[in-house]
Amino acid sequence: MNTIQYRPIGIIHTPYKIPAGTPIQPPASKGVEADIEVFKEYTEGLTDLGGFSHIYLIYHFHLSGKFSLRVKPFLDDEPHGLFATRAPSRPNAIGLSVVELIGTEENILRVKNIDVLDDTPLLDIKPYVPGFDNCQVHSIGWMEKKINNLAEARDDGRFAE
Amino acid sequence: MNTIQYRPIGIIHTPYKIPAGTPIQPPASKGVEADIEVFKEYTEGLTDLGGFSHIYLIYHFHLSGKFSLRVKPFLDDEPHGLFATRAPSRPNAIGLSVVELIGTEENILRVKNIDVLDDTPLLDIKPYVPGFDNCQVHSIGWMEKKINNLAEARDDGRFAE
Numbered sequence: 605m606n607t608i609q610y611r612p613i614g615i616i617h618t619p620y621k622i623p624a625g626t627p628i629q630p631p632a633s634k635g636v637e638a639d640i641e642v643f644k645e646y647t648e649g650l651t652d653l654g655g656f657s658h659i660y661l662i663y664h665f666h667l668s669g670k671f672s673l674r675v676k677p678f679l680d681d682e683p684h685g686l687f688a689t690r691a692p693s694r695p696n697a698i699g700l701s702v703v704e705l706i707g708t709e710e711n712i713l714r715v716k717n718i719d720v721l722d723d724t725p726l727l728d729i730k731p732y733v734p735g736f737d738n739c740q741v742h743s744i745g746w747m748e749k750k751i752n753n754l755a756e757a758r759d760d761g762r763f764a765e
Numbered sequence: 766m767n768t769i770q771y772r773p774i775g776i777i778h779t780p781y782k783i784p785a786g787t788p789i790q791p792p793a794s795k796g797v798e799a800d801i802e803v804f805k806e807y808t809e810g811l812t813d814l815g816g817f818s819h820i821y822l823i824y825h826f827h828l829s830g831k832f833s834l835r836v837k838p839f840l841d842d843e844p845h846g847l848f849a850t851r852a853p854s855r856p857n858a859i860g861l862s863v864v865e866l867i868g869t870e871e872n873i874l875r876v877k878n879i880d881v882l883d884d885t886p887l888l889d890i891k892p893y894v895p896g897f898d899n900c901q902v903h904s905i906g907w908m909e910k911k912i913n914n915l916a917e918a919r920d921d922g923r924f925a926e
Contacts, residue, residue: 609769609770630897646834649835652845674809736863745817
């Protein structure tokens with residue numbers, strides 16, 4: 605299998621219009637709301653989603669530039685292997701965020717704690733289930749000493765095209 | 766943006782050769798190990814990943830068939846909206862699993878608790894960070910009454926091509 609083709613199932617509408625200044629993870633965007641527009645042909649697939657308080661958004665980092673295998677992530681001044689970071693420029697520029705679902709109306713999902721750029725193409729939605737997704741983590745590598753900077757750290761455009 | 770093209774960055778090698786009988790989430794595959802083969806040209810991007818105890822695997826459900834917007838998931842006898850399930854047949858057949866990382870050697874990652882089919886194309890790896898990814902969930906919808914079946918539930922091939 606050489607290439608895999610996906611098509612957006614919707615568009616993420618958020619207050620963040622450009623990379624610079626955008627929060628880098630959902631906990632750094634507490635309370636900020638957004639509308640997830642799922643294309644109408646998929647509306648039926650949203651049935652029962654409203655019962656879940658949190659969902660995964662899987663999306664395409666549409667403004668990310670070429671990847672490097674070593675990057676300086678927003679949280680650190682030292683370079684790290686790309687796959688040990690959540691940097692947006694990746695061989696496959698797939699983004700992943702867990703957000704709180706606060707309302708659904710037909711094909712629109714209202715969510716909270718969004719860290720995604722406006723107009724981002726949405727690829728998939730999955731229910732977030734602690735029994736599947738919450739792990740007893742015992743180490744977070746280089747982030748151990750850096751994660752306290754999360755609230756202040758912001759995208760500065762370094763991975764944009 | 767009409768289509769998005771990705772290319773596998775590696776292959777997931779697991780003991781699960783066919784859909785039927787495969788555990789449906791990592792906690793249902795406790796202790797089962799697998800080798801993630803990242804293609805050699807990406808080896809440098811794995812630097813520092815070994816410091817993380819858990820990682821996200823993002824992959825393509827290569828054996829999934831056509832999607833329906835309402836599906837009977839493995840955990841229930843009732844149909845639900847596709848996006849309120851983790852069923853593998855989706856408009857974009859993207860799979861997501863959190864696994865425990867137990868070793869790295871050059872371009873091979875050894876992981877535990879794998880729920881993925883053998884030969885699955887790998888799209889991305891991200892470090893799992895509780896500060897980003899663990900949520901205070903207050904509802905899990907239809908799964909509330911069904912999640913106790915997780916250990917026994919198995920794929921039965923219903924979503925395979």
